[in-house]
Amino acid sequence: MSSITKNLQHVQHQIAASAERARRAPSSIQLLAVSKTFGEDAVREAVQAGQFAFGENYLQEALEKIAALKSPAPAARLEWHFIGPIQSNKTRPIAEQFDWVHSVDREKIARRLSEQRPAELGPLNVCLQVNISGEASKSGLTPQELPEVAAQVAQLPHIRLRGLMAIPEPTEDVARQHQAFAAVRALYESLRAGGLALDTLSMGMSADLEAAVAEGATIVRIGSAIFGARNYT
Numbered sequence: 001m002s003s004i005t006k007n008l009q010h011v012q013h014q015i016a017a018s019a020e021r022a023r024r025a026p027s028s029i030q031l032l033a034v035s036k037t038f039g040e041d042a043v044r045e046a047v048q049a050g051q052f053a054f055g056e057n058y059l060q061e062a063l064e065k066i067a068a069l070k071s072p073a074p075a076a077r078l079e080w081h082f083i084g085p086i087q088s089n090k091t092r093p094i095a096e097q098f099d100w101v102h103s104v105d106r107e108k109i110a111r112r113l114s115e116q117r118p119a120e121l122g123p124l125n126v127c128l129q130v131n132i133s134g135e136a137s138k139s140g141l142t143p144q145e146l147p148e149v150a151a152q153v154a155q156l157p158h159i160r161l162r163g164l165m166a167i168p169e170p171t172e173d174v175a176r177q178h179q180a181f182a183a184v185r186a187l188y189e190s191l192r193a194g195g196l197a198l199d200t201l202s203m204g205m206s207a208d209l210e211a212a213v214a215e216g217a218t219i220v221r222i223g224s225a226i227f228g229a230r231n232y233t
């Protein structure tokens with residue numbers, strides 16, 4: 001068995017065990033395999049092992065992979081999620097090639113994605129990224145900005161606002177992991193209470209998956225635990 005296949009099984013077990021501890025149905029948590037920096041062969045291996053949803057951060061790299069994996073036929077079922085920073089002049093290929101975008105952090109980006117989404121593809125699934133740890137350097141909407149932007153984005157015709165995405169400040173302190181994810185969950189619940197039909201909490205990575213599942217994640221974004229350590233050189 002390849003190491004990617006083994007790693008995928010291990011991560012699926014981790015998700016199921018975390019779900020059970022949280023008294024949640026394992027099927028309520030989707031695994032997004034983050035394939036950034038890894039080539040099409042690694043993605044193919046994951047597909048062979050039954051993984052169909054992939055997350056990418058870097059547009060050019062992602063577009064090459066998407067094109068390479070368009071054929072043969074089984075790849076038609078692949079689902080591509082854009083999870084990286086978005087420049088406003090680069091929205092068109094994202095609107096045309098992806099099924100989901102997790103990293104929308106301003107109304108302008110959402111408006112462009114909606115305008116550029118080909119109608120025949122159906123609405124683009126969007127999460128708003130929130131900056132939950134308040135780090136000046138990280139992208140994401142502040143909790144204060146979120147309600148107004150969410151209300152605006154929910155009105156756009158070719159976008160379906162699904163929920164929130166967050167990347168809390170990395171910490172090995174499990175209590176702090178829980179605290180950050182619970183704060184994202186509270187923002188999500190308050191938007192829902194305000195009438196938005198949201199169903200997605202995109203949170204949790206290789207190092208903090210368990211806490212994210214315990215606090216209600218519906219999509220976990222896992223890279224290195226599946227594909228190994230990334231090499232950026």
Ligand SMILES: *Cc1c(COP(=O)(O)O)cnc(C)c1O
Pocket residue numbers: 034036057083084167205206207221222223224225
């Ligand atoms: C790289 C990345 C991940 C995956 O991180 P790992 O620690 O490798 O699991 C998840 N989400 C985002 C937004 C990322 O950029």
